[in-house]
Amino acid sequence: MGEFDLIARYFTRPVRRAVLGVGDDCALLAPTPGMQLAVSSDMLVEGRHFFAGTDARRLGHKALAVNLSDLAACGARPLAFTLALALPAVDAAWLQGFSAGLLALADAHGCELIGGDTTQGPLNICITVFGEVPAGQALLRSGARAGDDLYVSGTLGDARLALEALQGHTTLAPGVLATARQRLEAPTPRVALGQALRGVASSALDVSDGLLGDLGHILRASGVGACIHTTETIKLIAASAHPESAGGHFDTELLHQCTLAGGDDYELAFTAPVAQRAAVAAAAQASATPVTRIGCIEAAPGLRLIDAHGQPMPQRYASFDHFA
Amino acid sequence: MGEFDLIARYFTRPVRRAVLGVGDDCALLAPTPGMQLAVSSDMLVEGRHFFAGTDARRLGHKALAVNLSDLAACGARPLAFTLALALPAVDAAWLQGFSAGLLALADAHGCELIGGDTTQGPLNICITVFGEVPAGQALLRSGARAGDDLYVSGTLGDARLALEALQGHTTLAPGVLATARQRLEAPTPRVALGQALRGVASSALDVSDGLLGDLGHILRASGVGACIHTTETIKLIAASAHPESAGGHFDTELLHQCTLAGGDDYELAFTAPVAQRAAVAAAAQASATPVTRIGCIEAAPGLRLIDAHGQPMPQRYASFDHFA
Numbered sequence: 001m002g003e004f005d006l007i008a009r010y011f012t013r014p015v016r017r018a019v020l021g022v023g024d025d026c027a028l029l030a031p032t033p034g035m036q037l038a039v040s041s042d043m044l045v046e047g048r049h050f051f052a053g054t055d056a057r058r059l060g061h062k063a064l065a066v067n068l069s070d071l072a073a074c075g076a077r078p079l080a081f082t083l084a085l086a087l088p089a090v091d092a093a094w095l096q097g098f099s100a101g102l103l104a105l106a107d108a109h110g111c112e113l114i115g116g117d118t119t120q121g122p123l124n125i126c127i128t129v130f131g132e133v134p135a136g137q138a139l140l141r142s143g144a145r146a147g148d149d150l151y152v153s154g155t156l157g158d159a160r161l162a163l164e165a166l167q168g169h170t171t172l173a174p175g176v177l178a179t180a181r182q183r184l185e186a187p188t189p190r191v192a193l194g195q196a197l198r199g200v201a202s203s204a205l206d207v208s209d210g211l212l213g214d215l216g217h218i219l220r221a222s223g224v225g226a227c228i229h230t231t232e233t234i235k236l237i238a239a240s241a242h243p244e245s246a247g248g249h250f251d252t253e254l255l256h257q258c259t260l261a262g263g264d265d266y267e268l269a270f271t272a273p274v275a276q277r278a279a280v281a282a283a284a285q286a287s288a289t290p291v292t293r294i295g296c297i298e299a300a301p302g303l304r305l306i307d308a309h310g311q312p313m314p315q316r317y318a319s320f321d322h323f324a
Numbered sequence: 325m326g327e328f329d330l331i332a333r334y335f336t337r338p339v340r341r342a343v344l345g346v347g348d349d350c351a352l353l354a355p356t357p358g359m360q361l362a363v364s365s366d367m368l369v370e371g372r373h374f375f376a377g378t379d380a381r382r383l384g385h386k387a388l389a390v391n392l393s394d395l396a397a398c399g400a401r402p403l404a405f406t407l408a409l410a411l412p413a414v415d416a417a418w419l420q421g422f423s424a425g426l427l428a429l430a431d432a433h434g435c436e437l438i439g440g441d442t443t444q445g446p447l448n449i450c451i452t453v454f455g456e457v458p459a460g461q462a463l464l465r466s467g468a469r470a471g472d473d474l475y476v477s478g479t480l481g482d483a484r485l486a487l488e489a490l491q492g493h494t495t496l497a498p499g500v501l502a503t504a505r506q507r508l509e510a511p512t513p514r515v516a517l518g519q520a521l522r523g524v525a526s527s528a529l530d531v532s533d534g535l536l537g538d539l540g541h542i543l544r545a546s547g548v549g550a551c552i553h554t555t556e557t558i559k560l561i562a563a564s565a566h567p568e569s570a571g572g573h574f575d576t577e578l579l580h581q582c583t584l585a586g587g588d589d590y591e592l593a594f595t596a597p598v599a600q601r602a603a604v605a606a607a608a609q610a611s612a613t614p615v616t617r618i619g620c621i622e623a624a625p626g627l628r629l630i631d632a633h634g635q636p637m638p639q640r641y642a643s644f645d646h647f648a
Contacts, residue, residue, distance in 0.1 A: 019360055023545070024465050025397035025529050026362035026455070031355035036343055038350035039438065041452060043408035045445030073349035084367035084450045114363065117450075121369030126408045126441075126450035128365060131350070141348050205349050221347070 001090050003118055010099040011083065011113060018080055018114045027114035029080060035132040040070035046123035050185075051166065056094045058185040059125070060101030065189045066208065067129035068109060069266040072194030073206040075139040076131030078111035084128075086121035109191055139197060139204040139270070144222035146299035148202050148271040151280060151291050153190045155238035156211060157255065158183035160262030162239075170254060173244035180239040187266035193291070196283035197270060204270035210261035212303060212317050215269055219303065222271075228295035231308045233259045236292060260305075261317035271297050325414050327442055334423040335407065335437060342404055342438045351438035353404060359456040364394035370447035374509075375490070380418045382509040383449070384425030389513045390532065391453035392433060393590040396518030397530040399463040400455030402435035408452075410445035433515055463521060463528040463594070468546035470623035472526050472595040475604060475615050477514045479562040480535060481579065482507035484586030486563075494578060497568035504563040511590035517615070520607035521594060528594035534585035536627060536641050539593055543627065546595075552619035555632040557583045560616060584629075585641035595621050 001009070007022065015021035019028035031037055044063050046052055064081065071078050083102070106113060111129070162180035165172045172180065190206075197204060203222055207214050211233070219226055234255040239245060272280050284291035298304075305313040325333070331346065339345035343352035355361055368387050370376055388405065395402050407426070430437060435453065486504035489496045496504065514530075521528060527546055531538050535557070543550055558579040563569060596604050608615035622628075629637040 020462070020464070025394040026364045026400060026462070028398075028457070028462055029361040029363060030459065031359075031361060033357060035355075037353040037355060037361065039353060039404075039406060039452075039454070040350045041406040041408045041440050041450070043410060043441045043443055043445075043448070043450060045410050045443055045448075048410075048443060048445050070349040074352075076350060080363075082363060082365040082452055084365045084452075086367055086369050086372075086448060116365050117367045119367055119369055119372060121367075121372050121448065122446040124367070124369075124410060124445065124448045124450075126365070126367060126448075128363075128406055128408075128452035130363070133352070135354065138344070138350070138352055140344070 001092065006090060006095065006118060010095045011116065013113060015112050015114060018112055021112065021114045027082070029130065032132055034135055036135050036138065038071055038074045038076035038131040038133050038138060039128065040067055041126065041128040042066045042070070043124065043126040054185065056097030057101035060098040061105045061186050063125045063127055064102050064105045065187050066266060067127045068111065068189035068191055069206040071129055071131035072189050072191045073139065073204050073268055074133060075137065075194045075198040076133040077195060078109045078191060079130045079132055080112045080114045081106070081127050081129040083113060083116035084126040085116065085118050086124040087118065088120070088123060137198045139194065139201055141203055141205050141218045141221040144203040144218050144224050144271040144297045146224055146297055148273055148297040149277065149293050150226055150228065150295040150297060151270050151272065151293050152207070152211065152236065153193055153268040153289050153291050154188065155183065155236050156207070156233065156265050156267060157237040157258030157262045158239050159187065159264035160258040161237060175244035176239045176242045179242045183238060184264060187264065189266055190268045190289055192287035193268060193283060193289040196287045200276050200279045200283055201270040201272045204268055207265040207267045207269050208263065210263045210317070211269060212260050215303065218269070218271065219301070225298045225301045225303065226295055227298055227304045227306060229306050230256060230260065230313060232292060232294045257317060325416065330414060330419065330442060334419045335440065337437060339436050339438060342436055345436065345438045353454065356456055358459055360459050360462065362395055362398045362400035362455040362457050362462060363452065364391055365450065365452040366390045366394070367448065367450040378509065380421030381425035384422040385429045385510050387449045387451055388426050388429045389511045390590060391451045392435065392513035392515055393530040395453055395455035396513050396515045397463065397528050397592055398457060399461065399518045399522040399528070400457040401519055402433045402515060403454045403456055404436045404438045405430070405451050405453040407437060407440035408450040409440065409442050410448040411442065412444070412447060461522045463518065463525055465527055465529050465542045465545040468527040468542050468548050468595040468621045470548055470621055472597055472621040473601065473617050474550055474552065474619040474621060475594050475596065475617050476531070476535065476560065477517055477592040477613050477615050478512065479507065479560050480531070480557065480589050480591060481561040481582030481586045482563050483511065483588035484582040485561060499568035500563045500566045503566045507562060508588060511588065513590055514592045514613055516611035517592060517607060517613040520611045524600050524603045524607055525594040525596045528592055531589040531591045531593050532587065534587045535593060536584050539627065542593070542595065543625070549622045549625045549627065550619055551622055551628045551630055553630050554580060554584065554637060556616060556618045581641060
């Protein structure tokens, strides 16, 4: 199978929203008047972002999910994406699974594959995603204000818990591992919540490198600090609620590590004024996405962790850095 | 140097046209009313698209040039791009050169770096570029009609000639190799010509995999055939005009191979009605880009090569395919 057959067979579909899709030098999008275009790129490398041998269907899902998560964090509605793919060799079964997982998630969000590139090389998946947001309404990292509540969507820490188990650093019951692994390999981008939070949240981002590190981006961009109630945060690991987890009795240190600095969560962390609590709850309900208040924004710079007794905890949880 | 320092130091600059650049979950573009957005992605892999050890500055130039070439082929004006970069390790000297070459070309075309991704992995450069074109005026592959003239911009075949020499398949005088290598490593995207051809050309694409193979895309998309005068085509190799080439006495077979099926040219191949000959000449002059008429579009499907005596030649020049 040659390059153009491969594109035709697995990655070419008629477009409905775009003016022109796969098959010319460029794709063409006709922006909606009054909307701004939100753009984000994420690159996934084998051995770095996923294990060699990861299920192709889940990998296709995840490659798009991590990009949709960036649109969600801006409150943008997904429109389209490009896919650039370096493959060691043409493997029809892999391509079938990968494209099925990718396009199923794309369809679920009305996000069209409009173009890209394929080449031979070490497995590398680079997606650039496009969404639209009413002019001036994008959720940014710079809007947090002292006194705002601090929230996180969904669950935290499961992806890291699965990674620790898959790397042999901890042992999990099979059902617990399956729950955690699902979150590692098939994260859920919070696209509906992001859009529901427009005009409600004061700042937002998606948690990809670990809560504390990512939250630092909001704090720096907004010129504020924050206080986090870790007792709320460590409850957010989904796997600890699994029946096989024997009542959720994980090592507390591991729970802190996974939820506060785990990475690969693709949940939204966001802030909103106290006056918006009902609106946040309504956005959570409208998008069928759990939301938990885990702390508050403060004027004093820095991040303060508070334990179950209201006492400050040492901050020793590092965020993920590809080159550190 | 960590991931965020790296981005801040080499790849973060203030944006002027974009609403929001590097540093949030998404970049934001405000499309001009009445314009369509042209989007293209190209991925460059070490050992596949460039030799290990290629000069970083030239590589930065080329990575953006091949993407701008796609905008040129659509007649779009460059606006912005995202850069996703997998690096084996942080090498400050390499990053300095790469970003300098990349951003110099970006500045020359008013094309802003608005976002992207950096990660550790085998060297891989994935750029997605955005341009704008008045609605309905993009140059497509599907507009060629029987009777149209067939043109190509600039020079053809030098990139392949340099590759043949660098791989030891042929020997070139030092000055000739330098001329050819410049075309391989620092191609010139024909951005101004592409825009000048709006409303003039009936179809266009950029020559990246070799003239004949790429022309096949126009022929299939347009449902036509073509005739090419190879005597015109083989003169288009720049290196043969170099004084050290001893009067340009290359092997004729090599000249055919390089110009007809060389690849990496990043010139525009385009068609235009005979009535537009003066307009094509004016577009070439306005954009200071040489343009050569090399054949014509015919109703009968297929590509016919014609030699100096007007006789048909055997068509034995294959285009580049990453997986063939």
